[in-house]
Amino acid sequence: xxxxxxxxxxxxxxxxxxxxxxxxxxxxxxxxxxxxxxxxxxxxxxxxxxxxxxxxxxxxxxxxxxxxxxxxxxxxxxxxxxxxxxxxxxxxxxxxxxxxxxxxxxxxxxxxxxxxxxxxxxxxxxxxxxxxxxxxxxxxxxxxxxxxxxxxxxxxxxxxxxxxxxxxxxxxxxxxxxxxxxxxxxxxxxxxxxxxxxxxxxxxxxxxxxxxxxxxxxxxxxxxxxxxxxxxxxxxxxxxxxxxxxxxxxxxxxxxxxxxxxxxxxxxxxxxxxxxxxxxxxxxxxxxxxxxxxxxxxxxxxxxxxxxxxxxxxxxxxxxxxxxxxxxxxx
Numbered sequence: 001x002x003x004x005x006x007x008x009x010x011x012x013x014x015x016x017x018x019x020x021x022x023x024x025x026x027x028x029x030x031x032x033x034x035x036x037x038x039x040x041x042x043x044x045x046x047x048x049x050x051x052x053x054x055x056x057x058x059x060x061x062x063x064x065x066x067x068x069x070x071x072x073x074x075x076x077x078x079x080x081x082x083x084x085x086x087x088x089x090x091x092x093x094x095x096x097x098x099x100x101x102x103x104x105x106x107x108x109x110x111x112x113x114x115x116x117x118x119x120x121x122x123x124x125x126x127x128x129x130x131x132x133x134x135x136x137x138x139x140x141x142x143x144x145x146x147x148x149x150x151x152x153x154x155x156x157x158x159x160x161x162x163x164x165x166x167x168x169x170x171x172x173x174x175x176x177x178x179x180x181x182x183x184x185x186x187x188x189x190x191x192x193x194x195x196x197x198x199x200x201x202x203x204x205x206x207x208x209x210x211x212x213x214x215x216x217x218x219x220x221x222x223x224x225x226x227x228x229x230x231x232x233x234x235x236x237x238x239x240x241x242x243x244x245x246x247x248x249x250x251x252x253x254x255x256x257x258x259x260x261x262x263x264x265x266x267x268x269x270x271x272x273x274x275x276x277x278x279x280x281x282x283x284x285x286x287x288x289x290x291x292x293x294x295x296x297x298x299x300x301x302x303x304x305x306x307x308x309x310x311x312x313x314x315x316x317x318x319x320x321x322x323x324x325x326x327x328x329x330x331x
Contacts, residue, residue, distance in 0.1 A: 004117040006128040010042045012085070012136065016077055018042045022087075022128065026104075026121055036093060036121065041072035041086040048082025049235050052137035053228060054129075055087070057109045057144070057194060059094025059102075062216040063208070064143025067224035082237040085133065093121065098214075100147055111192040130197055139173065139235045140198045140205045143224060146212015150321075152309045153273050154210045154223050155181035155250065161199060170199070173206045176234035177227035178244050181308070183209075183326060186252035206231065213312045250326035256302040259323040261316045263297055265289050269310060269323075276328075277301045283323045286316065301325065 009020035021037035028034055053071070055064025068088035075084060089095040090109065097103045105120035115126025134140070146152045156177040161167040175182055185207070190196055198205040208227070211220040232238035261267070265286040271277055278301065285296035305325030316322055 002117045004124060004128045004131060006124060006132075008040070010040065012042055012044075012083070014042075015044050015046065017075070018044075019072065022125075024121060024124060038087065038092045038125070039089060041075075042083065043072075043075045043077055043080060043086070044083040045077040045080050046082070048080075049138045049237050050083040050085065050136050051139045051141070051232060051235060051237055052085045052133055053087070053141045053143075054090045054194075055143040056089040056095040057091050057142060058100045058147055059089075059091050059096070060098050060100055060147040060214050061143070061145040061212075062214075063145050063210040063220045063224040065089055065095065066216055066221045067143065067228050070225060071228055079239075080232065080237050082235075083136075084232065084237060085137070090125065090129070091122065098148075100149075110194055111189070113192050113194055113197040126194075126197075129194070134198055134201055134203065137198075137203055139231065139237075140203045141177075141228065141231055142194055142198075142205070142207045143210070144208055145210040145216070145220065146309065146312065148212075148214035149312055150309055151212040151273065151312045152209035153181050153306075154208075154220055155179050155183040155308070156206055156208050156227060157183040157185035158206060159185055159187075159195065159199065166199070166202060169204050170206065173204050173231060173234060175247065176230050176242060177206055177208070178230055178242070178247055179208065179210070179223055179227060180245075180247060182247045182249050183308070184249075184251040186255075186257060188258060188321070204235075209309070249329045250306060250308065251329055252324075252326050254303070257305060257325045258321060259283060259299055259302060259325075261286060261299070261311075261318055261320045261322045263288075264315075264317045265297070266314055267311060267316045267322060268296065271307050271323075273307055273310060275307045277305060277307060277325065279303050283307065284310075289315075299323065303327075
């Protein structure tokens with residue numbers, strides 16, 4: 001396989017705080033020998049565990065970038081034992097454009113793994129993460145939120161995995177993050193995801209969904225910052241006391257948790273995030289926009305559960321995911 005063209009301006013083996021870039025060559029009309037500089041920080045103090053913290057794999061999700069730029073600015077080498085690699089804007093072109101996918105190639109980075117060293121810009125970044133960054137890491141935290149088209153209850157998530165030991169390790173890290181909700185998450189489409197790339201290498205992996213609607217709130221940013229610090233303490237990289245609060249545990253046992261719109265139209269939600277619903281309850285109504293005088297289409301809950309995600313904004317297209325349920329479990 002070809003070498004990846006991305007080169008770091010930092011030394012991952014050097015002690016201290018380094019703030020630099022991953023330089024991705026990108027020849028274009030206005031810069032024949034141009035490049036894309038992806039900001040990163042490496043904070044290192046001797047041998048020890050390695051944490052890889054990433055945000056903005058989708059460019060319209062902001063809690064991760066806000067938490068990680070703060071961490072990169074404030075974390076000092078003397079506070080840790082080991083290494084913290086921080087990339088606040090992993091999909092940098094998408095982040096600058098405020099879009100879910102990269103404007104350079106229209107590729108969703110979270111469906112691009114393992115990537116390709118000779119592929120499009122997004123595929124090259126994914127390949128570098130896959131072959132250069134993930135092998136270094138013991139702990140991986142990848143921040144997500146709903147972006148411009150979804151809104152979530154704030155949760156940290158792990159997945160059902162092949163071995164009990166690996167699943168327990170990821171679940172313990174998820175619980176240490178200590179979001180208001182802790183999810184055992186089911187994916188609609190896991191092919192090519194960063195999650196699976198990290199988990200296939202046996203890494204302790206935690207992801208999040210923290211709000212959405214294409215913005216961030218003081219509350220969701222505080223959750224993200226606290227969670228990142230908690231994970232550094234949980235992993236042994238940082239000393240200190242984790243800040244813990246009650247967290248409700250959720251799971252997604254089957255595909256009936258996901259609800260898709262059969263028609264385009266104007267959506268009126270009849271339930272609020274966090275509401276407990278029963279099978280058959282109306283979650284939303286889709287009003288036709290091409291005619292007046294017609295009744296809306298009711299979207300019924302396919303199972304009992306807690307409303308954990310909803311579509312945003314008010315217009316939907318046929319096939320859009322409009323509501324997601326989860327089941328609360330007692331721990």
